[in-house]
Amino acid sequence: MPETLSPAAQKIIQGYLSLPFANVFGVRCPYFNNTKLGQRGQLKVLIGKGAPKEIVEEAKIISIQYCKGIFNKDGLCDVHLDHPAPHEQAECVRQFLVDNNLGVDCSGFVANILRAHFWETKKIDFARKLFIGNKINLWRRFIARLRPVEQISVAVLANDKNSQTINNLAEVKPGDLIIMLKTGPNKNHNHALLITETDGRKVKYAHARAWSGEGKYGHGAAEGIITVNDLNQGLLAQTWEEKGSVNQDNETYVEAKQAEILTIKRLWISN
Amino acid sequence: MDIKLIQHALTYLLFSAIGAFIWAPLLTKILYKYKITRRDEFDFTIKGDRNKKIGTPIMGGLLVIITVTVVTMLFNWNRENTYVPIGVMGIAALLGATDDLLNIFGKKRRERKISHILNLIKVHKKWRMRLWYVLILPWEAFRKSVSIFGSHPGRGIQVHEKLFFQFLAGAITAWWIYFKLGVQWHSLWIPFDGQVGVGWWIIPIVIFFVMFTANAVNIADGLDGLAGGSLIITFLGLMIISWTEGRVSFTLLNATVVGALIAYTYFNIKPARFQMGDVGSLGLGALLAINAIAINRTVLIPFLGFIFYIEIISVIIQVFCRRLLGRRFFKMAPIHHHFEFRGWSEEKIVMRFWLIHAFFVIIAIWMSLYK
Numbered sequence: 001m002p003e004t005l006s007p008a009a010q011k012i013i014q015g016y017l018s019l020p021f022a023n024v025f026g027v028r029c030p031y032f033n034n035t036k037l038g039q040r041g042q043l044k045v046l047i048g049k050g051a052p053k054e055i056v057e058e059a060k061i062i063s064i065q066y067c068k069g070i071f072n073k074d075g076l077c078d079v080h081l082d083h084p085a086p087h088e089q090a091e092c093v094r095q096f097l098v099d100n101n102l103g104v105d106c107s108g109f110v111a112n113i114l115r116a117h118f119w120e121t122k123k124i125d126f127a128r129k130l131f132i133g134n135k136i137n138l139w140r141r142f143i144a145r146l147r148p149v150e151q152i153s154v155a156v157l158a159n160d161k162n163s164q165t166i167n168n169l170a171e172v173k174p175g176d177l178i179i180m181l182k183t184g185p186n187k188n189h190n191h192a193l194l195i196t197e198t199d200g201r202k203v204k205y206a207h208a209r210a211w212s213g214e215g216k217y218g219h220g221a222a223e224g225i226i227t228v229n230d231l232n233q234g235l236l237a238q239t240w241e242e243k244g245s246v247n248q249d250n251e252t253y254v255e256a257k258q259a260e261i262l263t264i265k266r267l268w269i270s271n
Numbered sequence: 272m273d274i275k276l277i278q279h280a281l282t283y284l285l286f287s288a289i290g291a292f293i294w295a296p297l298l299t300k301i302l303y304k305y306k307i308t309r310r311d312e313f314d315f316t317i318k319g320d321r322n323k324k325i326g327t328p329i330m331g332g333l334l335v336i337i338t339v340t341v342v343t344m345l346f347n348w349n350r351e352n353t354y355v356p357i358g359v360m361g362i363a364a365l366l367g368a369t370d371d372l373l374n375i376f377g378k379k380r381r382e383r384k385i386s387h388i389l390n391l392i393k394v395h396k397k398w399r400m401r402l403w404y405v406l407i408l409p410w411e412a413f414r415k416s417v418s419i420f421g422s423h424p425g426r427g428i429q430v431h432e433k434l435f436f437q438f439l440a441g442a443i444t445a446w447w448i449y450f451k452l453g454v455q456w457h458s459l460w461i462p463f464d465g466q467v468g469v470g471w472w473i474i475p476i477v478i479f480f481v482m483f484t485a486n487a488v489n490i491a492d493g494l495d496g497l498a499g500g501s502l503i504i505t506f507l508g509l510m511i512i513s514w515t516e517g518r519v520s521f522t523l524l525n526a527t528v529v530g531a532l533i534a535y536t537y538f539n540i541k542p543a544r545f546q547m548g549d550v551g552s553l554g555l556g557a558l559l560a561i562n563a564i565a566i567n568r569t570v571l572i573p574f575l576g577f578i579f580y581i582e583i584i585s586v587i588i589q590v591f592c593r594r595l596l597g598r599r600f601f602k603m604a605p606i607h608h609h610f611e612f613r614g615w616s617e618e619k620i621v622m623r624f625w626l627i628h629a630f631f632v633i634i635a636i637w638m639s640l641y642k
Contacts, residue, residue, distance in 0.1 A: 043599065045598075061602055146595050146596055146597075147595070147597045150597055
């Protein structure tokens with residue numbers, strides 16, 4: 001019997017994979033990282049940290065407020081009503097989300113899922129339990145108390161005060177994280193995958209990512225599988241499969257390979 | 272209570288209403304002629320029916336401001352009572368008019384970052400310019416600190432400039448109350464409890480109420496008929512309270528405002544022939560506060576301007592939640608837009624808000640009778 005995350009966490013993952021719009025189905029949540037725009041003091045949904053429901057709500061509000069014509073006053077999708085092919089509607093909505101900077105980044109994705117998971121399993125608000133950093137001033141500490149999810153980055157998750165390293169693939173459990181530090185061609189960003197299901201031979205993961213080959217609108221939340229070929233070998237020796245692409249064709253694998261530090265981490269809170 | 276006074280007041284009300292009705296078409300024509308109309312380029316309102324609002328003249332509040340000023344100057348002009356209310360209303364209206372006109376005809380304002388100014392202070396080759404940047408630095412810092420409250424700085428007057436001029440209007444009122452009206456005004460009337468001495472604290476209290484109320488009315492002016500109808504109810508309430516207090520000049524002034532507002536609201540009900548604009552909302556908001564303060568009913572302002580206060584508080588809550596908690600409290604602020612998102616029609620929102628407002632104004636009148 002495979003081990004999985006709690007039902008609430010799985011619901012959030014499904015929410016990201018198919019955002020809960022009332023009459024449009026199959027809208028995958030896009031990837032959005034606030035680093036370039038650098039918005040501060042903004043709604044959490046506009047800086048890549050929103051939960052699926054918040055993204056849906058904000059999309060409706062933006063559409064109505066700025067007269068984009070995607071949703072009507074009742075929150076129902078208003079596009080392609082004459083020829084309502086579901087995939088066309090979903091694509092339209094996805095483009096709208098990308099154009100309006102609505103989406104989630106990898107740490108926001110992980111944080112929202114784990115928040116639901118720990119709340120359901122341990123009644124703990126995991127975001128408030130994490131160690132954010134020593135060097136922040138009193139004001140930042142205050143803000144961190146008020147907006148905990150926004151303070152969670154991959155570096156925070158990877159911090160030894162928050163998580164321990166798992167060296168053996170056989171010990172991996174749902175809720176563990178695959179952390180990639182200083183990755184990408186320029187070694188300038190971090191990434192995190194959340195392990196959602198394990199059965200000893202296969203490790204399923206979910207994450208929010210933007211592959212370079214997917215263009216402007218193709219990125220977003222996704223799931224993949226790592227098939228464990230040899231328990232004694234590291235992560236890169238296993239078979240990574242995502243969106244029909246295996247290993248070198250799988251950009252997540254390539255990113256893992258480029259990472260200066262690639263490790264499996266388990267949050268202390270889950271002990 | 273003086274029946275003759277109320278007869279007199281109703282005459283002012285009718286005269287003012289008829290006068291405003293007569294010149295309203297002329298105002299509409301002028302606004303159309305000079306294209307002082309609502310543009311579609313930067314309009315955060317809802318699609319569909321609201322699209323019809325594009326091209327509607329703004330600055331319709333001039334109908335009330337000018338009618339009230341002229342009638343008061345001709346028939347109710349006296350140094351002790353009406354100089355300052357009309358003067359402060361004029362300052363606030365002038366500020367609003369400038370904002371309205373700049374929003375239509377102005378250019379997008381350039382904003383310098385504080386770090387840029389600090390750099391210029393260090394490196395500018397002319398010492399005069401370096402001195403200039405040192406002098407404007409506090410003002411720019413003030414701009415930056417209040418910009419958090421402004422949603423989208425457009426072409427009009429910015430938040431920090433508005434606050435400065437509103438503070439000026441509040442300060443003039445406070446000066447008048449504290450230094451000109453005598454020692455009896457250094458206390459606040461409290462319902463069911465009589466007077467409480469506040470001394471010089473009356474100055475910040477007055478400044479706060481003038482600024483807050485002017486902005487509150489400004490924010491409430493977002494749906495056809497909402498601000499106009501609510502202001503009629505408020506000034507009617509103020510007229511009744513002034514009458515019960517035997518304040519002749521203020522009874523007549525409030526009656527004049529009600530008359531002009533009836534004409535304005537007639538043309539402002541959906542579909543509006545014109546909209547109030549900042550010229551009307553800021554001017555009448557300031558006048559509301561001053562008239563209440565002048566008849567020593569300062570503490571009743573939140574009741575007399577109930578719906579305006581609800582509107583501005585909804586904006587404050589929304590900004591607080593957005594900036595500090597990172598989420599929305601309302602779907603959209605001010606609160607009338609929240610109800611639009613909930614599917615209420617414009618008419619339903621406006622009429623329900625009128626009724627709620629009337630209820631609280633009646634409470635204010637009832638409380639004011641207990642001395």
